[in-house]
Amino acid sequence: MPIAVGNTSVYTPCLICNTGNPPQAVQCKKCYAPMALVHEAVAQGRVPQVVSIVGDANAGKTVYLGFLLDMLSQRANQFEAVPRGAYSVNLQQTVISHMAYRMFPPKTPMEADQWNWAYYQVCKRAKHTKWVDLVMPDMAGEAIAAEIASPTTFQVVQSLLGRSVGLLLLVDAALAGNGSAQPDFFALKAMSYLDSVLGGGRDTKIALPIAIVLTKADYVPECFDDPARFAAANLNRLWNMCDTRFSKVKFFACSVVGSLAYAVGTGDEGVTPVPLHTALRGVLEPFEWIVNQL
Ligand SMILES: Nc1nc2c(ncn2[C@@H]2O[C@H](COP(=O)(O)OP(=O)(O)OP(=O)(O)O)[C@@H](O)[C@H]2O)c(=O)[nH]1
Ligand SMILES: [Mg+2]
Ligand SMILES: [Zn+2]
Numbered sequence: 001m002p003i004a005v006g007n008t009s010v011y012t013p014c015l016i017c018n019t020g021n022p023p024q025a026v027q028c029k030k031c032y033a034p035m036a037l038v039h040e041a042v043a044q045g046r047v048p049q050v051v052s053i054v055g056d057a058n059a060g061k062t063v064y065l066g067f068l069l070d071m072l073s074q075r076a077n078q079f080e081a082v083p084r085g086a087y088s089v090n091l092q093q094t095v096i097s098h099m100a101y102r103m104f105p106p107k108t109p110m111e112a113d114q115w116n117w118a119y120y121q122v123c124k125r126a127k128h129t130k131w132v133d134l135v136m137p138d139m140a141g142e143a144i145a146a147e148i149a150s151p152t153t154f155q156v157v158q159s160l161l162g163r164s165v166g167l168l169l170l171v172d173a174a175l176a177g178n179g180s181a182q183p184d185f186f187a188l189k190a191m192s193y194l195d196s197v198l199g200g201g202r203d204t205k206i207a208l209p210i211a212i213v214l215t216k217a218d219y220v221p222e223c224f225d226d227p228a229r230f231a232a233a234n235l236n237r238l239w240n241m242c243d244t245r246f247s248k249v250k251f252f253a254c255s256v257v258g259s260l261a262y263a264v265g266t267g268d269e270g271v272t273p274v275p276l277h278t279a280l281r282g283v284l285e286p287f288e289w290i291v292n293q294l
Contacts, residue, residue, distance in 0.1 A: 012038055015135070016050070017159040031156035032113040037135060040084045040119055048119060048133035050163045051290060055170030056186040057141030060215035060256075062105050064170060065138050066095025067256050067283050069118055077284055078126070084119040084133075091116035091138050099256075102274050108140040112156050115139060122291065132294055145186070148193045161197050166290040167210045173253065174219035176234040187212070187238040195245050205247040209293035211286035212242070218255040224281065227251035250289055254282035 011020030014028035015037045021028055025035050041047055055061050069092040072081035083089050094116070098105040108115065116138045123131040139157060147154040161167070169190060176183045198206050214230060217223040223230045228251040232239045242249040258279030263272045 014038065015041060015047070016163060017155065027113055031159055032111075032115070033137070033156065034085075034087060034117050036085050036087060037117065037119055041133075044084070044121075044133065046133055048135045049165040049294060050135045050160060051166045051168065051287075052139075052160050052164040053136060053168045053170065054139065054144050054161070054190055055141060055215075056145065056172065056183065057107070059141060059170040059172050059183075060254075061141065061170050062091070062108055062138050063095060063256055064168075064213065064215060064254065064283065065118070065136060066092050066105065067278075067280055068287055069120065069136075070096055071280065071284055072120065072122060072287075077124075077288070079122060079124050079284070079288075081123075082121040084121060087116075088118045088120060091118055099275060099278055102276060104273065104275060108138055110140045110142050110146075112139075112143065112154065124288075124291070132291060144190070148189050151193070151196075158197060161194060164208070165294055167194070167208060168213055168286055168290065169210055170213045170215050171231075171235060171238070172216055173214035173223050173230065173234070174216040176214075177220035177223070177230075184235045184237045187235060188241055191238065191241045191245070205245055207247050209248040209290055210242075210246060210250075211290055212238070212249060212251045213282075213286050214251065214253045216255060217253040217282065218257055218260075223253040227253040248293060250286075252282055252286040252289070254286070256280055256283065 010023060012023055013020055014033055016033040017031040019028055019030040021035060027034055053061050053065055072079050095105045118136045121131055121133050123129050143154045144157055147157040169187060171187050172183045198208060214223050214227050231251050256278060257275040259276045261274040261276055263274050
């Protein structure tokens with residue numbers, strides 16, 4: 001869908017922020033989204049839907065998204081997923097290969113031009129098979145926090161959230177269960193930011209489907225029994241905000257490791273958790289719920 005600007009040059013609008021880019025551009029010059037998203041969407045003849053994954057730094061976004069995409073490509077629970085473009089496989093490959101060496105993947109860099117983007121065609125084999133095209137970027141927690149603290153510092157975050165048809169908000173349940181108020185405050189800020197970006201009126205609740213995923217639930221197993229109750233008790237500010245302002249919110253618990261060891265270095269690098277084996281619990285459910293809402 002190239003658009004003509006002036007009468008000489010042809011620019012391609014970015015799928016995420018609409019900025020015109022030269023046809024040979026690899027990344028959008030404004031938000032760094034891969035221009036391959038646009039080319040793929042043109043080839044498909046359909047505009048994909050964006051599902052964003054947000055959460056504080058270290059909440060578990062990269063690990064979660066990597067495993068989710070891998071489960072989808074392995075046809076978990078009758079899902080089928082086709083990556084559109086080889087770049088879409090990078091994130092899943094990074095996460096799986098690190099975990100095979102018993103390491104968690106590295107922290108996502110703050111620079112948006114280094115984020116991994118995944119563009120997948122997903123469907124669930126059922127009576128009425130419905131394919132959905134999804135774009136899911138792996139954003140850095142620090143960038144999300146910076147944008148929430150002073151809107152427009154990371155324009156791409158705002159453009160993405162404004163374009164999203166569903167949202168996964170990841171919250172560190174282990175921290176919250178340990179009595180830290182940080183996850184609650186971050187999530188509360190994120191929801192209030194969303195409230196203003198999506199611009200709901202005072203009396204109308206926001207209908208965007210939001211799955212709140214309580215990560216690292218292996219540390220707090222009671223989270224699996226009743227995630228909503230865990231949130232009401234340990235993330236009370238978030239829970240109240242959701243109740244007042246958002247109409248489609250559901251809480252989920254998730255964990256990707258079965259057992260952990262702790263490695264202590266000789267220097268001052270501190271203690272590193274070593275994932276001894278992978279045991280996925282609750283990874284697919286939040287995603288499936290979002291897809292069912294679309
Ligand atoms: N026990 C446990 N730890 C986890 C789990 N998922 C993630 N972690 C830990 O959380 C850390 C951060 O995970 P990431 O996925 O890199 O977090 P992130 O949200 O992408 O962080 P940024 O890239 O900084 O935004 C990992 O290095 C692990 O130590 C889990 O299911 N169980
Ligand atoms: Mg990350
Ligand atoms: Zn852009």
